[in-house]
Structure formats: structure tokens, C-alpha cells
Amino acid sequence: MGNKQTIFTAQQLDSYQDCTYFTRKEILRLFDRYRDLAPQLVPLDYTCQPDVKLPYELIGSMPELKDNPFRQRIAEVFSDDGEGNMTLDDFLDMFSVMSEMAPRDLKAYYAFKIYDFNNDDFLCKSDLEKTLNKLTRNELTEDEVRMVCEKVIDESDLDNDGRLSLEDFQTMIVRAPDFLSTFHIRI
């Protein structure tokens, strides 16, 4: 225990606990996970807040993410630079949001960002098509994809601007029965 504490100062740990849904132990475990991805890059001393970023290739190869069709988007959304390269802060942030403890609203917000492929704050048709193709591995025909996307917009687009805003998305997602149980990464 005494050893581990040299990674962070007590204050750092407290702040991390305040900023995430993790306990101290979990934070240290996550740090270990983070460090295991690239032991040569990540120092064992975070007290002076080194500026270390792990590239997306490493993040995306985690077993928790590597089968996820949206792994790139997840990494992009949570990374500071928007390209999937993550600092420890981003890393903690990501798993905090994806943890069981995170509330529905927070999850919905990030889910929206994840599905918003072109970062325009709206889910437009191209976003939906991309989502669908990722979900089905391009197994659906173009007609089917188009029809599903139209149906989705038709169902959820409350202000009728032909795309889904965050509010549209939230009203839709908060009523989904299994959003909370599926939008969740166990680590």
C-alpha cells in the first residue's frame, strides 16, 4: 500500500475520487491497467502530473474495447485531443462514465457524442448509417439501412429538422429499457 501511494499524492487520489465514480482502489487498479498498456511510456510517479498520452492503437487493444464496434469513437470522445490518444485523466474519465454508478443522463450525453461521428452535435443521417453499419457489419442492404435510418429519424426527431439533437436523443434514450444495462463497461 505504501508503495502504491507514491504514484499519486493523497490529494490527487481524493480529487480523482471526487471526479469519478471510482474508489481509491479502483483508481489504482485502473492506473495499473493503464500502465500495463505501455509500461515503458507511463511513469510510476504521477505526483508531478507528467504529460503522457497513450496512442489509440494501445487503448483500442484493451480486451474491454477491442470487440466494440464503437471503440474508436469512444476513444475519440473521451480523449482530450479528439483523436483517441488518451491521458490517464481521459482514461479514468472514460471508465467512470462507462461504470455502473454513472447516472443515466451522463451516459446519455456521452452516448450521443459517441454516435455523433462527425462531431456536429447532431445525429444526422450519415451518423445513423455509420452506426447501423458498424452494428451489423454492413450486412444490411442499402435499402434496409436507409429505411431504418428514416424510421429512426421519424421516431425520435421531435423538432423535425431531419436529424437528432441531444434533446431528441435524450428523450428517446431515457425511456429505453436496457440502455443502462448495455451502455456499461465492466473493468
Next chain:
Amino acid sequence: MAMLIATWKHCVYVFSTGLEDEVDTFQEEHERERHRGKRRDGERAKKKKRGNGEGRKRASRAGREEEKLQARREKKGRRKKSSSDQEAEGREGDEADQPTTKSSKAAKTRKNVKNEKTRKVEKEEKEDEADDEERNRKRKKKHGSNKKEENVEDGNTVKEKAGEVKKKKHKKVVETSSEKETSEEEDNEEEDSEEKEVRPETLTPEELEMLKEAVDERKKLIQGLRGKPWAMKKKLVTLRESQEFVDKYEGALGKGKGRKLYAYKVMMTKKWMKFKRDFENFKTACIPWEMKIKEIESHFGSSVASYFIFLRWMYGINMILFCLTFGLVMVPEALMGRPYGTIPRKTVPRAEAPSAMDFAVLWDFGGYAQYSVLFYGYYNNQRAIGWLKFRMPLSYFLVGVGTVAYSYMVVIRTMARNANESGVGDDNSFNFSWKMFTSWDYLIGNPETADNKFASITTIFKEAILEEQESRKDDNIHLTRFLRVLANFLVLCCLAGSGYLIYFVVRRSQKFALDGLENHTWWERNEVNMVMSLLGMFCPMLFDVISALENYHPRVALQWQLGRIFALFLGNLYTFIIALMDEINLKREEENIVKFNITTWEASHYNISASENSTSPPVTIQPADVPRGPCWETMVGQEFVRLIISDTMTTYITLLIGDFLRAVLVRFLNYCWCWDLEAGFPSYSEFDVSGNVLGLIFNQGMIWMGAFYAPCLPALNLLRLHVSMYLQCWAVMCCNVPQERVFKASGSNNFYMAMLLVILFLSTLPAIYTIVTIPPSFDCGPFSGKKRMFDVIQETLESDFPAWFSKVFSSASNPGLVLPFILLMVLAIYYLQSTSKSYKEANVDLKKKLQTQNEENKKKNKLAALKAQMDLEEARKAASPSAEHQKNNNASPDQEADEEEDRGRSQRMYHSKNGRSPPPHRHYGQLPATRAPVPRNYPHGNQGSAGYLPSFPRENEARMHRVPSLQRH
């Protein structure tokens, strides 16, 4: 005004959380115009602000304190900002004039109160908040316009955005550093400088209160920080700031006791939260077979897993039933009751003794098994047993009632919860959206599972699409109807046929039983069981074939199929019960004869003993030698136990042969076979969810039915469920393939539950009937010697409770009271029923309203879009002759006729029409591609802009609309 307040509230929130985009924009704006400040303008607007703020002060008091304090700290910088902001606002200049009178009045009042010092402080704060509010509002507006500009100025956007990002990072610094900008202070703000350095000690109690609230607010912010959708850096900075604030001002708050209490409370809440979380973790860790089920889920999808979850749920119920019967009936009797062999009912009769230990007999639950705690007959009618004075007969009765009551409660509660869940998410409104956004399970971390998931999602979508198309297409309804009626007729025939067959076989078997079983063949002896299992095997297949006629949607078809199998099983079960009833009657006749014989036997016995030697103690008669009645209760219990055993065996054997052996054969014979066995005919078996669930339900029904007469049944069932959990898990994983059609299990959950409820009702019916109407056997069981089994309650009331209690009870149970009570209950049920119905109707109504409103909105939006479109077309048309002409045409009184304004106009129209925020202009280019009315307008656009053929494909529209505007540049 309302809108202003709303905006203001939002701003307060925005500000109290510290960091928002508006701030950034504002900063930018502020810096840009810092050196161009027009003070007079600013002052005027400020006065107006004050007026506004004062008017609004009472309306929204809560939650301001924090801001006040913050405002005080950063007063200088902000003042300046706001005043410089006014200039920009004045440029727009449409609403600034209107509130001047109000603001002058406000200024006057301000002057009046200026002398009173304590009041003044408050006043200043008010002003500050008014300032903030106004500033925020403006900031917002500014932000909006900025955004517009950004959207238009293509070249500048990137730059500006970059700037914004940069600012975001340094924003905190800027905000805190604004305090240092005192040198740039304006002359009209001297009065503020006095209050600037407020020390906690000098604060009035009122302010202390505010401060405390502010601190609390900060603390709340710290607590809620993890729920904020910000980047970690932002969170950390905010956290640090808030903590600093709290640390700084907390000292002023509590001296001594209050503070300690406060700290204690905070600590305790933290501890409590931690404990709760740990407990939750512990609870989830305690769920049995979670990993097994998860594994199956990841391979076979939720429907197969739902069977195992159901199995687990059933296991839980049976665990409770087992605990009840085991702890309150079997164990007390075994420990404290008279030991085996002391009385006739606890002894194997002499005639059966030689074979009582044979395996064949034990397997049939005869011999020693029959005369043990496992069955009803073993229990003594002694009122209280052991040193605990345990009321055995009462306990037996109450446990019997309790198991049934508990089962009802659990099933109904689960049903209600399921109904609730399905009621919350109205199934159809977001069908596709949910499928798209929630179908991927982020938990999946295994490539095979991921493959399965991809496949199943694809099927789900295909199915949904199919369904969608299905709902549209119009079939020959008469033909379908006819076919459905025909199918139902055929099924009814099947059911009636099987019922008759069972009846016939049972009657025949009774005849055989009268003749004596020994002189019949194996088939004749086991005819009933065999016929029942054969029917159970082949009728479902027949139903399956018949249901092909009906052309239902697969899910509906599945439910029909389940319903029919359910009816078949039920018929079988009830035939069995009727046969049992016949047997009970036979046994009771036999009992009467035995009763008569016993009296003569006893009389003769006593005569002998009396005549032999009247002084010596009577010869002890071995309990095994005492003649006894047939004890129909034990017989019923035995029948049920046998049924359960044979059922379990059948299940396991079918599993081993039908699944495992088949899988092995297919796997290994495939190497030397002429066709592909795996893909071809036999292939691997699928896991039949519905059949298994039905089997489980019927099994449970038998348990409920027989548990009263054989207390060992829950224990047996527990064993069975435990074994089948492992066996079936193994079988599924090793020899089944995932179903081709994957249904979502959650939808049918309540269907299964409803079946369970029906079964529960139907199985308690015969049990209750026998308990209430048939007198218990005279020489076995806890109720022997009583007229009816439930007399035990009466007896307990009379002898164990004080006299007044039984009096109260008997008076309460007389019909005069019971009937009104029942009536009342019926009325209550009726009332609740009708209210729930009306709620449901209201719900449906509201939903409908919502839908129509949505439709209307959509229509309106469409119209607005159309209009805007037309305007643009006109503009473009006008543009083609000459740019000058177009400008005049387009110019509205309050707007310049440049291209941005044109866009802004259309957006404003949008805004006014639907009352929502105007979509950014990007939408403009996109709209035509998705909306119907556009193609009509579209040719106009073509004519207007040269270079595009009228027959140009529709996809290019977005570009087309953009092109003219570029040209105009």
C-alpha cells in the same frame, strides 16, 4: 419576462457551475471590444439591468448566494465586461430603449437607500446579480449571433474555433485574473470598491447565512462533479477552485459546535454511501450462477439466458418453500417428535417389513421412505412436541397455507413489476431508435460473442424491417381468418382427442388395478404414463404444423403454440388429478372398513388380555402389528413424488439422448457420412426455450399441488432444479446451437408469469378442495382425529389464546361481519380497477395528444421550411437578373440584405413558427434532401442558377443551394 427569467436561471446555473461556452464567447467578445468601450451606453443599459434585476429579485432568490459571492470577488472585471458588452448590444438596438423608464426608477430607489449601510450591502449584491443576469443574457445573445457569424464566415471559423478552444483552457485563469484589472476600472463604479474587500468577520448574520448556503452549494457541486459531462481537466480545476472556496469561507461559518456537527454529518453521509455501495457490490457478488448465465447469454443471446434466469428465479422460490417446510415441519418432527417405531403410524407394518429396505420399494417411495418425515402420514397429532412445546399440527397447516400464499405473492409481485417495466417503455414509439442505440452490449469482450451479437443485431433489424413491411401490406383477410379458425378447430380436436385418450387409458388402468397388476404386461401397467408422455411429445409437433396455417407473426405464433401446449399439459394434469380423486374415494371406503375392523380387533385384543391376566400390565403390542388405515394423504403425496421423479428422469434422459448423443453422433459420424450432418438433416439441436419454460412451470405446479401431502417435495424440487441448472448449462454450451430466430425474451416474460399464475391457481384448487372437503385419515397425519384439517386453527384459538381472543375471533368470523367485509373488498377492487382503467385511458389519451402534437409540429415545421425555401427561391430568381435588384428585393426594414441576413431571416421564421431554437444554417442545405415538398420547388432553383440542368439528380441539392450564395460573394 418569463423567458428572461428562464434564461437568467439557466445562466445562473451555467455560472455557478463555473464554466460554459458562453463565457468563452463573451471573453472573446470582451477582449475584442475592450478598448472601444462606450461608457454611457453601458451605464444606461446597466440601469435597465438593475431595474430588471430588482423586479425579478423575489422570484428567484434561491441559489443566488453563491453567485453573489463570486460576483463580489470578481466584481471589477465583470463590470467592465458588461459595460463593454453593452456597446455590442446597442448595435442591435431593438430592446434597449424600452425599459429605460423602469430603469430610471430603479436608479432612484437605489439612491434613496444608499445611506443605510447594511441595506446597501444587500443592494449592491442585488445589483450585482442583476448585472450578472443581464450580462449573461447578453452574453448568450452574443453567443448566438457569434455562432451565426461563425457559420457563415467560412474562412474565419476555424481560426475562431481554435481561439475558443484555447480560451476554454485558460478561461479560469482569465476569470480569476480579472480581479487584477482594477486599473482599468470605470469611474461609475467607485461605490463597488468599498464592498470589495468584505471579510467574513464583518458580515451580518444574514450574509453569513448566504455564505453558508454558498458553501453548501459549492459542496454540492463537488459532490455532483463526477456527474458532469466535462473533461477530467475541467473537473479537476473546478474541484480545486470549489475546494479552495469552501476552505476559505468555511472558517467563517461555524465556530465550534455547529461546524463539528456539520463535519460529522458530512463524514457520516460519506460512510453511509460507501457502505451502501459495498453492500450493493456484495449483493451482486452473491447472485448465484451469474457468470454461467452471462456466458450463456454471450453465446446464445438473451432468450436462452432468460430461461436460465427463470430457472434461477424458480430456484429462489423453491429455496424459500424448502426453508419453510424443512425448518418448520420436517426438522421439528424429526428432532422433537416421537422417534421412529414408537407408534403405529411411524412404523413399517409387519407385512411390508421384509421388503421395506429394497431399492425398488424405496425408489417407489414405499417402505421406509413412506414411513418417514417425507410424507404426511408420519406426523403425529400430538398438539405440542418437545421441550419447545412446538405446535406441530398448527405449524404443518400454516406452512401449507404459507407456501401457497408466498407463491401467490411472489408471482403477482413479479408480474406487476414486469408490467410496470413494459408499461414505462411504450413499445412501439422508439422501436428502431432503441434497436439502433441500445442493442450493442458494451460489456461484450469476447470475439465469438461479438460475432454472435453482430449476427443477432442484424437479424433483429431484418425482423423489424420485415415486421414494418408486414404491417403495411394488406393480405386477404378473409382467407387468413378462415385459416385461423380452421387451425383452432384442428387444435381443439387434438386436445379433445388426447383428453379422451387419457381418460380411456386411466379407466382401463383402473380396471387393471382392480384385477391386480401382477398378471398384466409391462405396457399395460405403465400405459397411463407412457400415453401421457407420448402425447406430450407428439402433440406439440402437431400443433406446430397446424400453426403454419395461421400465418401469424412468429412471436404471436409462439404464444399461441405455448398456449396450446399449456392446455394440453393442463388437460393431462387434470385427468391425472381426477384419477387420483377416484383413488382417494376408494381409499376412504377402505378406511371405513378398516376402522370397523380395528374396533373389533381392539375389542377382541382387550378381551384376551383382560381374560388372561387382569393384574399384570397389558401385553405390549408391537406398533408394526397394529392394523391401520390406508392413509390417502400419504398416497397422494407418493403419487406426486413419483410423478416428479419420473418427470425429472424423462427430462434428463431426453437431454442426454436428444441433445448430447445427437450432438456426439453428428459430430463424429460427420467424418464418414455421405452428406453433411452438421448443416444437413439431423444437425445439432436448438435449445427449446418455450418448451423448457413450460416444463418448469408444470413441474412447479405439481410441487404446489403435492407439497401439502409430501413435505419433501420442495426439497426434491430444489435438488432437481440445482442439477438441471448445471446439466442444462453444460448441455447448452456443449451440444446446442444458437437459435436462428432470436426473440427478445423480455417481452414474453409476463406471458410465462401469467401461465405460472394460472398453474398456481389451478394447482392450489385441488389441494384446497381436498383440505376443505375431505376429512383427514383417522390414524395418520398431524390432523388425525379431527373432522376437518382446518379445525386445528379452532383448536389453537380455543386452547392457546386467551378467552377474549377466541371470542373476538369467533364474533369476527360470523357471516354478519365477514360478508360486509368481503363486499367492501369487492368494492375496493372494483374501485381500484376502474381507476386504473381510467388512468390507462388517460395515459393513452395523453400519448395520442403528444403524437398529434408532434405531427402538428412536424407539419408546421414543414410549412415553415417550405416558406423559407420559397423565399430563397425568389431571392435567387431575383438574383439572376442583377445583384442590385436582388438586394432591394430581399431587404427587410430591420435587416441588411447581405447573405447572412438572408439566412438569419429564414431561420427566424423557423424560430417563430415552432418556438424552438433555430437550427444552424447547415440544416438549410440538408433539408431538401429529406423533405417531400422540396422537389416541387427545386426546378425554380435550377432556373435561377445557371450551369445546372433541370434534370440534375436530387442528391446534389445541398451543393446547389450553396452555390448561389457563394456566387454572390
